[in-house]
Every structure is written in C-alpha cells, then in structure tokens.
Amino acid sequence: MNSHDAHSNVGAGSDSRQSAIAEMLRSRDFITVEELAARFSVATQTIRRDLVALCDQGLARRRHGGIESMARSGNLAFKDRRVLNREAKQSIAAAVSGHVNDGESLSLGIGTTPQFVAEALLSHRRLKIVTNNLPLALMVGQSSDFALAIAGGTVRGGDLDVCGPSVDSFFASYKVDIAIFGVAGVDADGSLLDFSEEEVRVREAMLRNCRRSYLVLDSSKFTRPAHVHGGRIDQVTAVFCEADPPAGIRRMLDQSGVQFVRSSGPG
Known part of the structure; x- marks a missing residue:
C-alpha cells in the first residue's frame, strides 16, 4: 500500500485504518498519536483504540505518545527518542x-x-x-x-x-x-x-x-x-x-x- 492508498482509507473504518497504520510502520520506526489522528481525520481516542488493537495482534508496541514497529532493529532516531517517555x-x-x-x-x-x-x-x-x-x-x-x-x-x-x-x-x-x-x-x-x-x-x-x-x-x-x-x-x-x-x-x-x-x- 502506498501513500495514496493510505489516504484513501481515511474514514473507511477501523480495520482499513489499522491496516494502513501497520503498512506505515514498515517504513517508520515511530509514529505519534497526533500525526495519525490528523492523517485519518479522526479523534485521538479513536487512534488509541486502533493502536491497542495493533499491539494485541503483535504488530506494534506502544510507546509514550505513539506507536513503534516491532520489527525495527537498533535504536530510534534522536528526534523520535525525544518524544518517548x-x-x-x-x-x-x-x-x-x-x-x-x-x-x-x-x-x-x-x-x-x-x-x-x-x-x-x-x-x-x-x-x-x-x-x-x-x-x-x-x-x-x-x-x-x-x-x-x-x-x-x-x-x-x-x-x-x-x-x-x-x-x-x-x-x-x-x-x-x-x-x-x-x-x-x-x-x-x-x-x-x-x-x-x-x-x-x-x-x-x-x-x-x-x-x-x-x-x-x-x-x-x-x-x-x-x-x-x-x-x-x-x-x-x-x-x-x-x-x-x-x-x-x-x-x-x-x-x-x-x-x-x-x-x-x-x-
């Protein structure tokens, strides 16, 4: 799924949104709740429920302020670590x-x-x-x-x-x-x-x-x-x-x- 496909899922329901977020995590180490809420035009509480679901599926891990990929190897970039905890x-x-x-x-x-x-x-x-x-x-x-x-x-x-x-x-x-x-x-x-x-x-x-x-x-x-x-x-x-x-x-x-x-x- 490319960037255009992710945008096409805006408002398309939780399953499609979670799939899009999981796809984003293939190329991103860390994504904030605020960025995802703006990206999909939904409330931050809605995004947090999506992130809980992704974590329950073992596809991601919650960090303070957002979500990180389970597949990442090594450390996060400095600018992302500033956000964590x-x-x-x-x-x-x-x-x-x-x-x-x-x-x-x-x-x-x-x-x-x-x-x-x-x-x-x-x-x-x-x-x-x-x-x-x-x-x-x-x-x-x-x-x-x-x-x-x-x-x-x-x-x-x-x-x-x-x-x-x-x-x-x-x-x-x-x-x-x-x-x-x-x-x-x-x-x-x-x-x-x-x-x-x-x-x-x-x-x-x-x-x-x-x-x-x-x-x-x-x-x-x-x-x-x-x-x-x-x-x-x-x-x-x-x-x-x-x-x-x-x-x-x-x-x-x-x-x-x-x-x-x-x-x-x-x-």
Whole structure:
C-alpha cells in the first residue's frame, strides 16, 4: 500500500485504518498519536483504540505518545527518542538535579535522558561539563557560567553524538565528580545493554573516570532488548528512575549498596 492508498482509507473504518497504520510502520520506526489522528481525520481516542488493537495482534508496541514497529532493529532516531517517555525523563532529570551541587564537574553521556538532565541543571552555578552529546553541548554552551568541553570526532547520523576511540581517551583525560549516563536496556540479571560496542566503551570510560556515577533511565529500559553487553547495574553509585525496578533488580541494588532514587514521575 502506498501513500495514496493510505489516504484513501481515511474514514473507511477501523480495520482499513489499522491496516494502513501497520503498512506505515514498515517504513517508520515511530509514529505519534497526533500525526495519525490528523492523517485519518479522526479523534485521538479513536487512534488509541486502533493502536491497542495493533499491539494485541503483535504488530506494534506502544510507546509514550505513539506507536513503534516491532520489527525495527537498533535504536530510534534522536528526534523520535525525544518524544518517548518525555514526562518520565523530565521527572528523572529533576531528581538528578537535586543530587548535583554548584561548582561540581560532570561528564554527561549520549541519549535524550542526559539531555533532560542538562536542562534541569541550567539553574545551577559554575558547573564544569564534559560531553560527547551534541544537542546537550549546544544547550549548556549558552550558559556563560558553565565550563564546557566537547569531544571531537565523527558525528553519528541520526544519533547526534560522537563515539569512537578518540572519545574514550577524551573522557579518560578528565576526573569528574559525577558521571551521568543512560543505557539502551537493562537485562534481568543486571547487565547493562546498548546497541553498539562503541557506546559501551564510551560509557565504561565515563565510569572509570568519575568519583560518583548516576545511571538515569526510565522504566521501559528494564524490558527493552539490546544486544551489546557492558557493565552491570550494581556497579554505579545511584540509579534514577520514575518507577520501581523489577524485584530482582531492586534486591541486587540493595545488596550492593547502590542508591535507588524514584522520581515523582508518572507510574
């Protein structure tokens, strides 16, 4: 079904609309409820019922604000990840900001949750920030009160960050008070998962070169599959999340003395 065919299904009933949405997901990683409501000229509640039906059929998976393809491999583009679980990430960021003091040095990793953390830190004073996250650097660089160092190298298209051996040595040249990073997923055994070896190497370089480490993740990461393993959740200083982790993970954190901070977010 092409774009013209999808448009011809506008108002044609739920079955045709759901078929059109499923076809759209063959070439799209993520589609918002609002986009679909406008596309088919129906209410957002109608679209949400369609999405529930598609998920029940195993054709898609709900994410905050929309729907994603079950067949996608790898990570979503940065602009789409900004939409996912936005309220949870903002809540996590607010909690993290309460555990950072004025004047401290921070390394901030890739992804959208560290960017929300950086936004929450803009009211702090005299922070020293090192990062390989380009949108984050552009934002904090506008504060004349912050010192900023950014990694050089090749920008990964779609991710808007810099990874690779030069970035590993970049983080190794600093000893910061706090490293703040996310992950693509957390396995049931506590393994930290990402989508590429270079993402793992960068995160581990940050972990080696800090006094305290804050893992920031929304609760969807506890069930999200990713295939590259590096490190464990019980190796960080604190975990920030908007909801309680699975019971096995919580026991692991308690036994290892890792602080768990639940933010006042949804869920």
